[in-house]
Amino acid sequence: MTFDFDRLVVDDVSRNFGRRRALTRVSLTCHAGEIVGLLGPNGAGKSTLLAILSTLLAASSGEIHYGSATARAIGPALRARLGLLGHDLYLYPELTARENLEFFARLYGCPNVPAVVGDALGRAGLRDRADDLVSGFSRGMRQRLALERALLHGPRLLLLDEPFTGLDDASGQALVARLRDLRQDGRIVLVATHDLDLAEGLFDRVAVLREGRLLLVDNSSASLRERYREAVAAARR
């Protein structure tokens, strides 16, 4: 069964870990062709929200709608439309770059695996290192490879947790350009990041989280750093 959606609705979602509340009644809507920035200090709940959106974590209360259906109603077909780049990169260091991508392409049932993997290696700038073990790669190279791993199956919803970590300036700019292409392509992209300089001008909207609460969702033209500071200051008042 194939499934697609053009809207992501987070409706009053909370998540507790034992007594600790990681997310409190978060609501947010994202549309196809939009890049939404998730900002917030460490422990704000950004990664928890991404894990819930990716179906790895269940919400304690509230619902997520992918289009008009929930994850439970859609079943495994939903995961064919989700791509997640976590803080850990989900790569096997004992395998080569090509073997990693081939494994995930097969797992996702991609057609014509060699061509898909060849394209992905080219986009990651790793064609000449394709047959080297990932254990010998720098963090930046792994980060680029992991992004391509998350995109292999052409997901509608792309969830990126600190995607700029370990990237040099050129790779960071290339990632920004890639994300803009994905927006153009009608994907929904959520990016959790602390790198406000690289992300400046990238986001269509910004959602600021603090201590599990959503403080602000805006699309103003003020600088990212300014919007972030204002949201955090307003929450303190």
Place this chain on the structure above:
Amino acid sequence: MKQFLRVAWIVMRKDLTVEVRSREILYTTVFFAASCVLVFAFALVREGRPMEDAAAGILWIAIAFAGTLALGRTFERERQTETLRALMLAPSDRPAIYVGKLLGILILLGVVELVLVPMVGLLFNAPFGASPLWLVVLLAAGTLGFASVGTLFAAMLVRARSRDVLLPVLLYPITIPIIIAGVRGTVALLQAVPDEPMARFWIALLVFFDAVFVTLALWTFEPLMTE
């Protein structure tokens, strides 16, 4: 079903590729199991004569200990790189991932048993060659039962802080019936005249345990793995 088996096959092949490249788990488990058998041989064999029925017990103890070690290490690998999460994100039924991991563990334990059986046979003068077919069936049924529970628990505990302690604590009480059935079946096959009807009884019991444990594991894997 085709998709389920395809995903299980892909996961198993990946696990074996990683293991063939590192040989970390194979060397550790074989070395550990062989050391275990050797120590027991020094304790339980006097002037070339082993204690009665010791070979069967030692064989299954070595399989259980080596199996626990292999289960822990296999999932530790996935934990270090958080790749278990990537597997859980695959658009297939999550129990297919379980089956793939289980098949990988079974092949690994099969290789360990290929070393262990002749070694125990040699050190304990045990006639393992008397009923080779029944011995293979018995070992396969016992290993499947042990590994099916072990794979589920190892996956479930992958994010627990004290997973190394918890795995044997949870695993051994549940798999004790399997180990006992394996030992009794092996004893029956190691008689001067192999007691095949008795061995078949224990094999049937093991197959029953296998059916129960594999069904329960397939049923509970998805809810247990969704945090």
